[in-house]
Amino acid sequence: MKTIIVAVLASLCLSAPALANQGQPPAQQPPAKEMQIGVNSVYVPGGFDSNSDAFVIVNGIFPSGCYKWGRAEVSHTDAFHHEVKSIAQVSQGMCIMVLVPFQSEVRLGKFASGEHTLRFLNGDGTYIEKTLKIE
Template sequence: MKLFTTTLAALAIVASSTFAWASDDTVKEKEVTIGINDAFIPGGFDSESDAYVVVNGLFPNGCYSWNRADVTKDVEPNIHEVRSVATVRQTMCIMVLVPFTKELHLGQLDSGDHTIRFMNGDGTFIERTLHVEE
C-alpha cells in the first residue's frame, strides 16, 4: 500500500509539472523560409495595376503558420525573388501536413516579361514568368 501511495504521489508531481509546462505562456517561436509547391500567375496586368500571384504549399505540421512573403524586386533587370516565411511554434502540435494558399502582392511592375523566382530555404527555386502589358 505504501508503494502504491508513493507511486501515486510521484505521478501527481510529474503530471502537475507537465501541465505547468503546457500552460507556459512563453512558447518559443522562430521564423523559417518555407518552400512552395506551385504558383499561379494570372494574366491581364498592365503597368498601372498591382500585380499579384497565388502560391500554395504544405506546412510539415501544425506548429507552422503563415507569416509573410519577402519580395525583392529587380535582383537583375525584370527578375524578382519571393521568399515565403512561416512562424514555427516550439510546442505540442498535430503531426499532419497542413496545406496553405496565399495571394502575394508584387505591386506595380514595368511593362514586359518579368521572371518571378520563388525561393526555397535550401537555395533552390521555382521560376515563373509574369507578363505585364503597357
C-alpha cells in the first residue's frame, strides 16, 4: 500500500510542471544567431573543368551542441583568388557542452581554367589556403 501511495505522489510531482503550463503557449526560444567559425581541414577533390561546379569538403569542430552548420559565403577577390567564410547557426539557451565534429560540402561554382587559390577564413585573422586546379 505504501508503494502505491509513493508512486502516486511521485507521479503528481513529476507532472505538476506540465499541468501548470496547460493552456499556455510553449516558451519561445530566442532566434539563433549566425557566427563565423573556423575549419580544421579542407579536402579539395580534383578533376574539375570549366564546365563543372567546383566544390570542397570542410571539416571542423563546433565548441558545443548549440552550433549547427549554416552556410558558406564565397567571395571572389579576383578571377583566381577566392575567400570562403563558414557560418554556423548558434541556438540560444540550454545545450550540451561537448565538442561536436562537423563536415560539410561547400559549393564554389564554375571557375575559369587555371590554378585558383582558395582561402578559408577562420574569423580570428587566421586562414587555411588551398589550391584548386581547373582543367
